[in-house]
Amino acid sequence: MIEWPTWAFRAAEIVSWFVVACGLVQVLLYIIQLLFAALALHRRPAWSSTSALWDRFADIAPSIAVVAPAYNEELTIIESVEALLALHYPDFEVIVVNDGSKDTTLQVLIDHYGMVPVARYHDHALAHQPIRGLYAAPERPRLFLVDKENGGKADAMNAGINVARTPLVCVIDADTLLEPDALMRAVRPFIEDPARTIAVGGTIRIANGCRVEGGRVLEARLPRNFLALVQVVEYLRAFLMARLGLSEMQTLMIISGAFGLFRRNSAIEVGGFSADTVGEDMELVVKLHRRMRDLKRPYRIVYIPEPVSWTEAPETLSILGNQRSRWQRGSLETYRTHKDMFLNPRYGRIGFLGFGQVWIVDVIGPIVEVAGYILVPPLWMLGLVSFDYLLAFVAVIFTFGVFISVATLILEEVQLRRLPRARDLAILTLVAVLENFGYRQLNNFWRLRGWWQFLRKDTGWGPMVRKGFQRD
C-alpha cells in the first residue's frame, strides 16, 4: 500500500471535483435547454397542415432564392434539382452554383434543361472565386445556374447570394433533400415578425434507411447501420433539445449550412460565409449576432422544428470521425475569431449564455471529459479519491447522458410524433442508452483530434464519401 502525501489527496480531490463540476454544468445547461425546448414546442403555432399554411401565407410569402452549391454531383444533380423545382412555395428560384466541378455536373445540367448563357446584373458585395458563366433555362424559369471557379462551399454560397435578387436566401447542401413544404414552414417567422427576423434554421433528419424516390423521402425508416442509428439520436438531441432550447432563449449560435433561411441583406452586411473556416455556418450566425448587437438593432435568429430536410449520415468510423473532428475545429475557429464576445456585457445573452455554452460544451468539454476518463478511475483505484467521486463522475457522464437523450425522445414523441412506429421508438430508446457506452467516448476522441487539428491550423475538410440514398 502506497503512503500518499496529504497534498496528493488534496490535488486528486480538486481534479476530480473540477471534472465532475464541469460535467454538472453541462448537464445543467442541457436540462435548461430541454425545459425551454418543451416550452417552445408547447407554444408553437397550432396550425400544421400544408394546405392551411398555403391558404394563409401564399399571397404574402416573400420570394426566396434557394442556393444549392454543387461540386462533382453529376450522378445526382438532376434528381436534386427536380426535387427543388417541385417545392411547394409560391415564389422562389433555384440557383445551382457549380463550384468548379471536375466532372460533368455543368454539362449534365445544361443538356438536361437546355440551359443557355445569359447576362444577369448581379451584386458583387460578397467575395468569391470568379464566375465563368451564368445560365438560364427558357423552359424552367425558376432555374438559374452559376458556373464558377472552385472555391469551396462557403465561396459557392456567397456567389449564389450575390446572384440572388430575392429578400430571402435559403442555403442548402447539394445532397440535402427538402420536404416539399419546408420553405413554406421555414418562412413563418419572416411573416410573423418581418422587421426583426434575420435568420431561420430548420430540422435536419437522417435519411439513411428511408425510402427515397425522385429526391423525396417517401417513407421514413430507421437506418440499419448502428452508427447511423446513433446519429439519429444525436440529431434529435442537437435539434430538438439544443437548438430549439437555445432559440427560445434567443441565443441560437448555429444554423446548419445544410438548411438555413437568411435575410439576404443581413447576410451581405456581415460579409456572407467566411471561406477561411470549416465552421462557416456557425460563424455566419455569430457574425449576425455581433453585427445586430453592435448596431443595437432588435433582431431574431430562430430555429423552428417543423421544416424538415434530410441528409445522408456517414456510416463508417473513419468518415464520421473526420466529420466530427471538422465540426469541433469549426466551433473552435469561430470561438477564436469572436472570443472577445465571450462574457462581454456588450453582447448580452449571446456573450454570456451563447458563448458560455460554446465554451463549456465545445471548447473545454471534450478535454475535461477525456481527462476524467483518464484520471478519475485511476485516482480511485490508487485510493486517492473516494468511491463517491467515481460515482459522481459516472453520473455526469453516463446516467445523466441517458436521461438527456431519453428525455429528448420523450419530447419528440409527446409533441411531434414523427417516428412512424412504436418499434422505432423502442429501438431509439435502446440506442439512447447504448450510445453512452463506447460511442460517446469515441466521439470525444474525435473531438480531441479536432482540437489537435485546430492547434496545428489544419484547414482541410477531409473526405466525405457518400453511399447514396436508398432509391426505389
Next chain:
Amino acid sequence: MLRLIWDVSLLLASSALAVMMILVLLRVGSTRRRDRLQAARRHMAPLLLETAAPPGDGFDDIPDSVVTQLTLDLIQLVRGAERMQFVQKAASLGVPERLRRQAHSWSRRRRMVAVQGLALFDDATSRDALIERLGDRDDDIRLAAALALARSETRPGLDELIARLALRDERSSLLTISLFRHYANHAPDEVQALVLDSDLPLSVRLAAIEALAVTGDYRLVPAIVALGLRAPGDSEELPRYLHALGRIGHPAAREAVLAGLASNSMPARVAAAGAAGRIALAESADQLVDLLGAPEWWVRFRAAEALLLLGEAGVARLREIAAQGADPAREAAATMLAERGIAP
C-alpha cells in the same frame, strides 16, 4: 453531495426510461387505432366520391373524426360546384356541428382544425362560432378566425376586429396586411379610416396602407404622399410609403417619389426608384441616372429597372451610360440592357 449527484442522476434516468416505456406501449395502442381509422377512411372515401347526392345512412359505423377529416380534405381539394356538393354532404353528415363543439376543445390544435374547418361553411351558425373564436386565448386561433371571417360576406367591422385581435401593439406581421387586404377588396373605406386614424400604432396604419396599395385604390395617394414627405429620412416607414405609392402607380405621387430618390436612406431610394419606374415618372430620369452610380447594388439595380420602364427615353439614357459612363453605372446599364435583350 457527490452521492446526491449519483442518486439524482439515477432517479432522472430511470424515470425517463419508465416514461419512455409507457409511451412506447401507448404508441402500440395508438398505432392500432390509427390503422383502424385509416381503414375506415379508405372505406368511406369512395362512398363520398361516387354519389352527387348527400349520403344516406352508410356512415353510422365510421368514427366521427374520420367523417369530419375526410370531408374537410375533400372540400379543400376541389373548387366551384363540386366544392359546394362536398360542403352540402359534409353539412348533412353533421360536420359543422362537430366542428363547433371541437372549437371549444382544450387542445389548441383541435380548436385550430375546427376554425379552419368552419371557415369552409358559409352558414350563420358557423360564422357565429368563428366570431366566438375571435375571443380565443390563442393568438393564432384568433387570427385564423379573423381571416376566415374576412373572407365571408358578413364580416365584422374592422374596428371590432382590431380590438379583439389586440393589434394595437407596435409589432407588425405580414398576416395583418393579409387580413386588411380582404377588407380592402370589399370595404376599402374601413381600411382607409385606419390609415387616417392617428391614434392607431404606426404598424397598423402601415399595414392598412400596404393592403390598400394592392387594390390600386388611388384615393389615398395624397395622404400617403403627405405622410411620406413628413417621414424622417432614416425611418422604417418611408420605404413602405414609397413602395405603396409604387404599387398604386398614380402620378400624383410625384413629389414624394422625387424626394425619396434624393433620400440618404438606401431602402428609401430603392423603393423610390421602383415607384418612379412603375409610375413612369419621366422627370425622375436624371436622378435615376445618378443612382446608377450608387454604392449599393439594390439601388443601382432598381434605378436601371426604372429607366427601362420609362420607355425609349430611359433606354436611351442607359445606352448613353453603357457607352460612355464609368463603373459601376456603366456595368449596371450595360448588363441590364443585355439582360433584357436590348442592343447597347
